[in-house]
Amino acid sequence: xxxNYGVLGASNQGMGGAVITDRAGTILSLDTDxxxxxxxxxxRKVRHLTNFFExxxxxxxxxxxxxxxxxxxxxxxxxxxxxxRRPVQVSVALTxxxxxxxxxxxxxxxx
Numbered sequence: 001x002x003x004n005y006g007v008l009g010a011s012n013q014g015m016g017g018a019v020i021t022d023r024a025g026t027i028l029s030l031d032t033d034x035x036x037x038x039x040x041x042x043x044r045k046v047r048h049l050t051n052f053f054e055x056x057x058x059x060x061x062x063x064x065x066x067x068x069x070x071x072x073x074x075x076x077x078x079x080x081x082x083x084x085r086r087p088v089q090v091s092v093a094l095t096x097x098x099x100x101x102x103x104x105x106x107x108x109x110x111x
Contacts, residue, residue, distance in 0.1 A: 019103040023068040027052040028100060030107060037090075037105055039082040049103065052081050067094045069102050077108065 017034030021027055026050045038052060050057045056078060063074045072077050073095040080090045089108035094101050 016104065016106045018105070019049055020097050020100050021049050021064065021103065022100050023064050024048070025064055033095075034103075034105065037080070037082065037107070039085050052083075053078055054081060063086050063094055064101050068099055070096060080105070 015033060015037060017031055017037045019027055019030040019034045019038075027047050027049050030038070031044065032042075040047070050060050052058060056076075061075075063076075067074055073093055076092045076094075078090055078092055079087045081087045091106045091108055093104040095104070096102075
């Protein structure tokens with residue numbers, strides 16, 4: 001049985017979260033806000049974070065490798081597809097975290 005962390009909507013604008021992955025995108029750790037944003041329980045963290053995005057997985061994998069190799073932080077505005085929920089627009093910043101990569105999420109403001 002999956003945990004339900006609520007529905008994302010206008011009240012969640014600006015909500016964020018942080019996830020650490022290896023350079024291949026496998027989730028190593030994530031905070032409570034990221035669990036809520038992705039609609040997954042922390043105990044189910046053995047997943048590829050790139051699976052939560054469409055149409056840009058290859059670009060994300062290349063960015064993960066560049067950042068983990070020491071390149072400057074990279075920023076994206078993407079459509080996140082939380083598990084069993086509607087897609088949501090997010091701003092994502094990728095930064096080096098040792099040999100791994102930290103993802104910083106922020107739900108995009110509605111225009």
